[in-house]
Each structure stands twice: as structure tokens, then as C-alpha cells.
Amino acid sequence: MNILVLNCGSSSVKYQLIEADNRKTLTRGSVERIGMTGATLSNKRHDGDEIRIAGDILDHTIAIEYILAVLLSRNHGVINDKSDIHAIGHRVVHGGESFTDSVLITENVIKTLRDNIELAPLHNPHNLRGIAACDVSLPGVPQVAVFDTAFHQKMPKKAYLYGLPYSLYTQYKIRRYGFHGTSHRYVSDRAATIIGKPMAELKIITCHLGNGCSMAAVDRGTSVDTSMGFTPLEGLLMGTRSGDIDPSVILFVMGKEGLSLGEANTLLNKHSGLQGISGVSSDMREIIAEVKNGDKKATYAFDVFAYRVKKYIGAYAAAMGGIDVLAFTGGIGENSPEVRAASCEGLGFLGIGIDEVRNSSQEKEKRISAEGTRTAVLVVPTNEELVIAMDTMQIVKGT
Numbered sequence: 568m569n570i571l572v573l574n575c576g577s578s579s580v581k582y583q584l585i586e587a588d589n590r591k592t593l594t595r596g597s598v599e600r601i602g603m604t605g606a607t608l609s610n611k612r613h614d615g616d617e618i619r620i621a622g623d624i625l626d627h628t629i630a631i632e633y634i635l636a637v638l639l640s641r642n643h644g645v646i647n648d649k650s651d652i653h654a655i656g657h658r659v660v661h662g663g664e665s666f667t668d669s670v671l672i673t674e675n676v677i678k679t680l681r682d683n684i685e686l687a688p689l690h691n692p693h694n695l696r697g698i699a700a701c702d703v704s705l706p707g708v709p710q711v712a713v714f715d716t717a718f719h720q721k722m723p724k725k726a727y728l729y730g731l732p733y734s735l736y737t738q739y740k741i742r743r744y745g746f747h748g749t750s751h752r753y754v755s756d757r758a759a760t761i762i763g764k765p766m767a768e769l770k771i772i773t774c775h776l777g778n779g780c781s782m783a784a785v786d787r788g789t790s791v792d793t794s795m796g797f798t799p800l801e802g803l804l805m806g807t808r809s810g811d812i813d814p815s816v817i818l819f820v821m822g823k824e825g826l827s828l829g830e831a832n833t834l835l836n837k838h839s840g841l842q843g844i845s846g847v848s849s850d851m852r853e854i855i856a857e858v859k860n861g862d863k864k865a866t867y868a869f870d871v872f873a874y875r876v877k878k879y880i881g882a883y884a885a886a887m888g889g890i891d892v893l894a895f896t897g898g899i900g901e902n903s904p905e906v907r908a909a910s911c912e913g914l915g916f917l918g919i920g921i922d923e924v925r926n927s928s929q930e931k932e933k934r935i936s937a938e939g940t941r942t943a944v945l946v947v948p949t950n951e952e953l954v955i956a957m958d959t960m961q962i963v964k965g966t
């Protein structure tokens with residue numbers, strides 16, 4: 568079964584066509600700068616063939632038409648007919664409290680997604696636009712929504728309630744939701760497979776460290792706590808997001824500098840994190856390069872980043888009453904031995920110890936814990952698109 572996996576953002580659509588039965592990606596690509604000048608589609612086929620097309624890609628419907636044209640193209644395509652696309656799986660950022668699992672998209676689901684727009688105003692409208700565009704270009708093809716929040720929906724109340732008036736929860740649904748759920752789910756599943764133990768016996772901490780960063784405590788297959796909150800701003804230090812701060816700080820700065828709500832939002836989401844502390848970059852590669860050059864502020868940024876990962880490891884081990892597996896993923900988690908080593912330093916009391924040679928090896932999926940240590944420390948490249956394709960196949964076959 569061929570599944571078109573779509574991740575629709577405000578001005579971009581990322582896609583993969585996946586032959587789900589064989590877990591094989593036939594082709595992948597993205598449309599960037601939708602609705603702007605210089606819009607392009609880039610596609611890379613499984614055999615390495617690459618193509619880049621510029622065009623007037625004014626909206627998501629036109630973006631989907633461009634994607635279909637490439638999938639069907641004689642020279643660069645992978646299918647002969649639109650009917651070779653058997654289902655579509657959408658990454659949807661926010662399912663609120665309404666969705667604890669992936670669902671077949673129906674009129675009712677669309678209505679509920681609209682009701683949740685307020686929770687994810689920057690993301691859900693574009694997901695809805697992508698769904699509508701597929702209705703136009705691929706009428707009758709079943710569509711499935713896979714939510715970033717769903718995996719965390721079984722968290723206990725003590726983990727998701729904030730210390731605010733309870734009425735804010737009932738009235739405005741203010742609570743911890745958590746994000747990156749598809750990634751935490753894939754990585755924890757894969758981690759159990761790698762160490763060859765049943766999920767039902769494992770306490771796993773997953774660290775998704777990319778531009779956005781989050782961690783999850785996965786107790787016997789259920790996410791019981793996660794570091795992102797009502798929005799993806801909470802928790803770890805990120806590329807440009809602050810992560811945890813005392814909420815009073817922002818009120819103080821707004822007062823001092825006369826910031827509007829929008830400006831305060833930009834400060835926390837775009838000018839903070841690695842970028843904010845270092846003044847160098849939001850990119851961990853550049854931070855590490857500057858640390859090696861002795862740059863002080865880059866070193867502070869690196870240290871805060873790793874220290875916070877370490878603190879959450881301790882917190883989640885406490886939440887679960889132990890830890891069997893620690894798994895790193897995301898651009899930083901998969902590629903930076905420096906961050907992994909610094910985050911795990913001094914955690915011998917949790918049975919965590921890293922083997923330097925394994926940590927620096929070129930293997931992508933690997934076990935990096937030192938011989939004789941109690942906790943398995945793993946690097947597991949994430950594959951959210953595969954999860955979306957597999958969920959979509961399962962739901963469509965079951966209908």
C-alpha cells in the first residue's frame with residue numbers, strides 16, 4: 568500500500584511516498600516558500616535521482632498539484648497513476664484532548680480540528696489546508712491524521728496540570744500537552760526492539776534534540792511525562808526557544824522594555840535558547856565550533872543545554888522509579904557525541920555511563936553505553952514519517 572505522508576506548514580509542505588508494506592520510502596521532498604516569490608519543489612527519489620523545480624506555488628492546493636506532477640513524472644516519478652496513491656497520512660500538530668490516537672479524517676474530525684485551532688494557531692490551520700487540498704486533488708483517497716500530541720495523552724493528571732486556577736484548565740484547556748509524540752513513540756518502540764526486551768518491562772527516557780527539543784518518560788509503553796507543555800516552548804533549551812523560565816521574567820521584561828504580547832512571544836520563541844545565550848547561532852554545530860574556539864557565551868549556551876537534559880533525565884528517572892534505557896534522537900541527539908557525553912556526565916548513580924569510542928562511531932543506530940553499566944544508552948534515528956505511514960495503513964485497512 569502506497570501512502571503519501573504530508574507535513575504541511577505555513578509556507579512549506581514536506582512529503583514522502585512510502586510503500587508501507589515494505590516500509591520503503593519511494594521518494595521524498597519538500598515544497599518551500601509557498602505563496603512567496605522563489606517557491607521551489609525539491610525531490611529526491613530512492614535511487615538518488617534529484618530534481619528541483621521553481622514555480623508560482625501560490626497555495627497548498629497548488630503545492631499538492633506540483634507534488635503529484637513529480638510523483639507521476641516520466642523521468643523523476645515513482646508511480647504511473649494517481650490511483651497508485653492508496654491513502655494519505657497527515658502530521659497534525661495539535662489534537663488537544665480530543666485525540667489519543669491517529670484517526671481517519673471525516674467531517675466530524677475536521678470540525679474537531681477546527682475547534683482546536685486556538686491551541687495551535689501557527690500549525691493546525693495549515694494542516695487543515697493540506698487536508699482540503701488533498702480532497703481537491705485526490706478525491707476519494709482516504710486521509711488519516713497522526714497527532715504530535717496523541718502519544719502524551721495518557722499522562723496522569725499530576726503530570727499535565729499546571730499550578731494555576733483549575734478553572735483555566737476547564738475553561739481554556741490550559742494544561743501540558745507535549746509534542747514530538749510520534750518521534751518519542753517511534754524511538755521508544757525501536758529502543759525496546761534494539762535491546763530485545765518487552766516494552767511492558769521497560770522504563771525508557773527519550774530525548775528528541777533538534778531545533779525543537781523535548782524529552783519523554785515512557786513507562787512500559789506509555790508516555791507518563793514530557794518536557795514540552797501547553798505549547799512547544801516549555802522544557803529544554805532549544806535553538807531559539809527559551810524552554811523553562813520563571814514566568815515572572817517575561818512580565819518583568821515586558822514592563823521594562825514596553826514589549827507587546829507579539830514581541831514577547833517573538834523574544835521567547837525566536838531570540839532565546841542557544842541563539843539568545845550565545846549570540847552566535849541557533850545551530851548546535853556552530854555552537855560546538857565556537858566552544859572549541861574558546862568562545863565564552865557559546866560555552867554557556869552549550870553547558871545550559873546539556874545541564875537541562877541531565878536535569879530532566881534525573882526528574883524522569885524519579886517519576887518512573889528508575890530507568891532502563893536512555894535514547895537520543897533528532898539532529899543533535901543523533902549527531903552530537905559532545906552533547907550526549909555532557910548530558911550523561913555524572914549520572915553513574917543511575918547506571919548511566921558512556922563508552923567514548925562507541926559514542927563517536929559513525930554508525931547511525933547504536934548502543935553507546937559502557938560495558939557493565941546498568942542502563943542502556945542508545946542513539947536511535949527517528950522516523951516520524953514511517954510511523955505516520957504505518958498508522959495510516961493500519962487505519963485504512965481496518966475500515
Ligand code: ADP
Pocket residue numbers: 776777778779806849850851852853855897898899902903
Ligand atoms: P528539526 O527540529 O527542525 O527537525 P533537526 O532534528 O534536523 O531539526 O535538528 C537540527 C539541529 O541538529 C541543529 O541544531 C543542528 O545544528 C543539529 N545538528 C545536525 N548535525 C549535527 C552535528 N553533526 N553535530 C551537532 N549538531 C548537529
